[in-house]
Amino acid sequence: MRINGAWGRPINLGPVINTPGDELYPYVSPAGDLYFSSNGLLGLGMMDLFVTRESKDGTWQRPENLGAPFNSAADDFGIAMMDASESGYFTSNRQGGAGGDDIYFFRRSGRIAAIDVLDLTNGMPIPHAELLDTQNGDTLQTNSSGRIVLRVPSCTTLTGWQEGFFPKSLDICPDDVPNGADTLFLAIALQPDIPQTLKGVVFDRTSGRPLESVKIKLESEGTCASSDLVYANEQGRFTLELQNECCYNITATLEGYEHVTQQSVCATGPNREQYINLFLQPRSKAMPVSSPADSTNYPESPDNRGNEQSRTDLFEDFEPSRPSSRDTSTVMAYKLNVYYDVGRSSVQPGSVSELLKLRDLLLKNPSLVVEISSHTDSNGNAVANEELSQRRANAIVRYLTSEGIDQARMIPVGYGEALLTNDCTDGVDCPEWMHQENRRTEFRIIRQ
Numbered sequence: 001m002r003i004n005g006a007w008g009r010p011i012n013l014g015p016v017i018n019t020p021g022d023e024l025y026p027y028v029s030p031a032g033d034l035y036f037s038s039n040g041l042l043g044l045g046m047m048d049l050f051v052t053r054e055s056k057d058g059t060w061q062r063p064e065n066l067g068a069p070f071n072s073a074a075d076d077f078g079i080a081m082m083d084a085s086e087s088g089y090f091t092s093n094r095q096g097g098a099g100g101d102d103i104y105f106f107r108r109s110g111r112i113a114a115i116d117v118l119d120l121t122n123g124m125p126i127p128h129a130e131l132l133d134t135q136n137g138d139t140l141q142t143n144s145s146g147r148i149v150l151r152v153p154s155c156t157t158l159t160g161w162q163e164g165f166f167p168k169s170l171d172i173c174p175d176d177v178p179n180g181a182d183t184l185f186l187a188i189a190l191q192p193d194i195p196q197t198l199k200g201v202v203f204d205r206t207s208g209r210p211l212e213s214v215k216i217k218l219e220s221e222g223t224c225a226s227s228d229l230v231y232a233n234e235q236g237r238f239t240l241e242l243q244n245e246c247c248y249n250i251t252a253t254l255e256g257y258e259h260v261t262q263q264s265v266c267a268t269g270p271n272r273e274q275y276i277n278l279f280l281q282p283r284s285k286a287m288p289v290s291s292p293a294d295s296t297n298y299p300e301s302p303d304n305r306g307n308e309q310s311r312t313d314l315f316e317d318f319e320p321s322r323p324s325s326r327d328t329s330t331v332m333a334y335k336l337n338v339y340y341d342v343g344r345s346s347v348q349p350g351s352v353s354e355l356l357k358l359r360d361l362l363l364k365n366p367s368l369v370v371e372i373s374s375h376t377d378s379n380g381n382a383v384a385n386e387e388l389s390q391r392r393a394n395a396i397v398r399y400l401t402s403e404g405i406d407q408a409r410m411i412p413v414g415y416g417e418a419l420l421t422n423d424c425t426d427g428v429d430c431p432e433w434m435h436q437e438n439r440r441t442e443f444r445i446i447r448q
Contacts, residue, residue: 037077210236390414
């Protein structure tokens, strides 16, 4: 401050403005905003341009990085405003200039855009990710919160990338800003470049029991590398890595069983894990639905009574369910791929085709009486789970009754979490795929 022709003692603007680095070239615009350059504040490159304002109480607000196109990966400094801060000049040694430090003219145009670069798998910001502006060739960088703010004068394409991620492009135009808004908020979600995981279980199609030592092999459908050979463990489980954006055929083989080939297992999309169940058919064709001691539980097709092959064909459209260790029944249960909304008992429309298969089975075999059971995982209250599963089993019976099946031939039972197929009981930390094994709907023949 100058008093009576003499300068007073300088006053440091404090730690909000000043850093251990360099703060240079201060400039106060006609609007009273303080512009300066700094290499100590978080920026896009070396020396960046910042703006701050003095609050009514005399303190300085936290400086804001001017973003691109003012700032680049090089030194940007010495700004001077004109025309009510709508145009002006600044100095930069960025690439594309005539020499070292060059003077640039600017005029405000377009709209402000705030771009967040995120991890596609978890939605978390990716700090210091790079963005390439194809309109002017500038390479920009997000801040520690994964965000970059820039002015978009015209339509352009921004391509974001970071080490360990696949690049992703985003088309952006100033006109995309809704009427009445001055800032466009967008996000670029990058997919991690890490292998996806395929997890599965191999079952005996006849007994529904898991099979140990099954040889599992992935063969690439294109130029992608094929996976290493693995073997199912004592629980029939296996894990394989899938290369991103690749598709495979999976083959399972075991002595004494027909091999099975599953088509088009593809590593696409944001999910890092996939799950699959494989069923191997014993080379012997017999496929009983209960223990050999209880022949009354072997339903026969009315059109082919006495034909052993008819017992196999009767359920060929259904997958055997994985049995629960707590289930004392010796009768095979079959899986119904029926889905519900969370916490609801109404069947989703996509499940209708599966219910129609069961309807056709019952219509073709009018002597069969079935138990229709619904099961939940161990999450939540056990009593509530039992009530929910009972409502779901009742809903299936109501639907099949409306399709012409005698209600007396269907026994709805809700087991809740009583018959878990694995060890994911209360208090046990299990992955989602193991809980999914317990959330199932089944049917079994209880008499003719």
